[in-house]
Amino acid sequence: MRRLRAILFQIHWLLGLGAGLILAVAGVTGALLSYEDAIGAFVDADLIRVAPRAENLLTPDALLARFHAQHRGTVVNLTLSAEPGTTAMMRLGRDPATDQRPPSLYLDPYDGTVLGAARTETVFATIRRLHRWLLLPGDGKGWGRTLTGLSVLALLMLFCTGLYLRWPKVMSWRIWLKPNLRQWDRPTYWSLHSVAGTWVLPIYLIIALSGLWWSFDGYRNVVTALLTRGETITRMADGKPQSGMEKPRSVGSESKPPPGRKEEALGAPGAPSLDTAWAAFRAVQDGHFIRATLLLPAGFTGPVRVRSENPNGWRDDTRIEAATGRILVREVGGERPLGVRIAGNMLDVHSGRFFGPLGPPIFLIAALLMPLFLVTGLLLYIGRRKAKARRRSSAPPIAAATSGLRPRA
Numbered sequence: 001m002r003r004l005r006a007i008l009f010q011i012h013w014l015l016g017l018g019a020g021l022i023l024a025v026a027g028v029t030g031a032l033l034s035y036e037d038a039i040g041a042f043v044d045a046d047l048i049r050v051a052p053r054a055e056n057l058l059t060p061d062a063l064l065a066r067f068h069a070q071h072r073g074t075v076v077n078l079t080l081s082a083e084p085g086t087t088a089m090m091r092l093g094r095d096p097a098t099d100q101r102p103p104s105l106y107l108d109p110y111d112g113t114v115l116g117a118a119r120t121e122t123v124f125a126t127i128r129r130l131h132r133w134l135l136l137p138g139d140g141k142g143w144g145r146t147l148t149g150l151s152v153l154a155l156l157m158l159f160c161t162g163l164y165l166r167w168p169k170v171m172s173w174r175i176w177l178k179p180n181l182r183q184w185d186r187p188t189y190w191s192l193h194s195v196a197g198t199w200v201l202p203i204y205l206i207i208a209l210s211g212l213w214w215s216f217d218g219y220r221n222v223v224t225a226l227l228t229r230g231e232t233i234t235r236m237a238d239g240k241p242q243s244g245m246e247k248p249r250s251v252g253s254e255s256k257p258p259p260g261r262k263e264e265a266l267g268a269p270g271a272p273s274l275d276t277a278w279a280a281f282r283a284v285q286d287g288h289f290i291r292a293t294l295l296l297p298a299g300f301t302g303p304v305r306v307r308s309e310n311p312n313g314w315r316d317d318t319r320i321e322a323a324t325g326r327i328l329v330r331e332v333g334g335e336r337p338l339g340v341r342i343a344g345n346m347l348d349v350h351s352g353r354f355f356g357p358l359g360p361p362i363f364l365i366a367a368l369l370m371p372l373f374l375v376t377g378l379l380l381y382i383g384r385r386k387a388k389a390r391r392r393s394s395a396p397p398i399a400a401a402t403s404g405l406r407p408r409a
Contacts, residue, residue: 005164005165008161008164008165009161009165011157011161012158012161012162012165013377013381015154015157015158015161016158016373016374016377017377017378017381018154019150019151019154019155019158020373020374020377020378021374022134022147022148022151023151023154023155023370023373023374024370024371024373024374025130025131025134026131026148026151026211026370027367027368027369027370027371028367028368028370028371029127029128029130029131030131030207030350030351030367031364031367031368032124032127033124033127033128033131033351034351034352034353034360034363034364034367035360035364036120036124039120039124040118040119040120040121040124043119043120044106044116044118044119044120047087047106047115047116047118048086048087048106049085049086049087050085050086050087050108050109050110050115051085052084052085053110055110056110057109057110058109058110058111058112059274059275059278060078060080060274060275060278060294061273061274061275062112063078063088063090063107063109063112064078064274065112066107066111066112066113067090067105067107067112067114070112070113070114071105071114073090073092073093073102073105074092074093075090075091075092075093076091076092076093076295077090077091077293077294077295078090078091078274078293078294079091079291079292079293079294080109080278080291080292080293080294081109081290081291082287082289082290082291082292083290086109086291087106087107087108087109087115088106088107088108088109089104089105089106089107089118090104090105090107091104092104092105101125102117103117103118103119103121103122104117104118104121105117105118106118131148132144132145132148132214133145133148134147134148145214145215146215148211148215149212149215149216152208152211152212152215153212155204155208156205156208156209159201159204159205159208162194162197163201166194166197166198176195176198177195177198177199178195179191179192179195179196186379186380186383189376189379189380189383190376190380192372192376193372193373193376193377193380196369196372196373197373200366200369203352203362203363203366204366206349206350207350207363207366207367210346210349210350211350213346213350223343224343226339227339227340227342227343228337228339228340228343229339272296272304272322272323273322274294274304274322276320276322276323276324276325277294277303277304277306277320277321277322277325278294278306279325280320280325280326280327281306281308281318281320284318284327284330285308285316285318288310288311289308289309289310289311289316290308290309290310290311291308291309292306292307292308292309293306293307293308294306295307302319303319303320303321303322303328303329304319304320304321304322305317305318305319305320306318306319306320310332310333310334312334313353313356314332314333314334314341315333315344315345316330316331316332316333317329317330317331317333318330318331333345341354342354351363352364
């Protein structure tokens with residue numbers, strides 16, 4: 001038993017020192033990303049709102065026409081709000097010359113005037129690349145994705161070894177949940193390390209298991225099959241599954257379209273009109289949405305997709321035939337089976353939004369505590385090395401000679 005404990009202890013500190021820095025970076029950047037929308041709304045407060053006016057709001061096609069009269073950029077999606085006085089947002093396609101995505105633009109919903117660009121998108125795009133791929137070359141196809149995935153696997157192993165090493169001989173809630181902060185020395189560091197780990201263990205388990213979703217395709221496929229029981233997350237009206245599962249992308253996301261597939265531009269030549277689809281969406285939603293994003297299908301063939309957010313926090317997915325306004329698919333987020341909701345909203349699970357209003361702040365605190373385990377683990381490691389050095393230096397030379405061992409330097 002002692003040998004097993006010693007082996008697990010070695011595994012624990014080796015994994016902690018090896019993956020601790022990456023996990024600490026992921027924790028801090030993940031905490032920032034979880035409040036990207038709130039930070040962006042605060043910084044862009046003067047661009048998000050305009051004074052409500054008596055005139056009618058412009059339709060999606062009219063907004064696109066006004067935008068193209070002012071700019072040459074390619075619009076890949078358009079986000080509209082149900083709240084009067086809230087500006088429209090246009091997400092732009094990548095610049096072919098630089099392969100970089102310019103910041104999204106805010107438009108006056110009454111006259112189509114471009115009010116300005118989102119100020120935090122570029123910063124959060126860099127933070128997201130650091131969080132997912134450590135800013136290493138290749139992004140999602142490089143070593144950064146593999147390293148972060150392996151670090152998450154190391155975190156799961158740290159859970160198992162830490163729980164075993166933490167298990168007390170006498171069961172008491174004080175031992176498990178109350179830290180010892182009487183004096184700042186090795187026992188205090190150990191208490192912070194172990195007790196804080198006990199508090200955040202369920203949160204880290206959710207973060208780790210959901211984080212692997214973006215690290216390993218095989219893991220995502222298996223988890224999707226288990227959660228959905230073989231059903232596709234989104235099906236068309238004829239019952240046929242889509243050619244590929246589309247993941248919702250937040251404004252400012254740096255994910256690229258699949259190889260060989262161009263980003264479809266709203267308002268481009270040959271693109272279907274959005275007004276009919278928008279009118280049909282508003283009729284079926286009857287005003288019960290906060291904001292909605294309109295996207296075009298690949299190759300301009302197929303229905304217009306509208307992803308909307310409900311007041312209860314769920315996201316709905318509506319597919320509409322552009323020419324007729326016929327609703328082909330309408331998936332209400334809160335009415336889908338739990339497993340399908342989890343698989344379709346894994347980013348919300350990862351950030352805590354899936355668990356209600358208290359989820360994000362709880363996950364934020366847990367993520368910000370990640371560096372604490374790196375620091376306390378390092379202090380404990382340094383303390384053990386110093387203690388061993390003191391024991392070797394204070395060992396009597398006679399005792400070392402009688403034992404047949406030479407004193408270590």
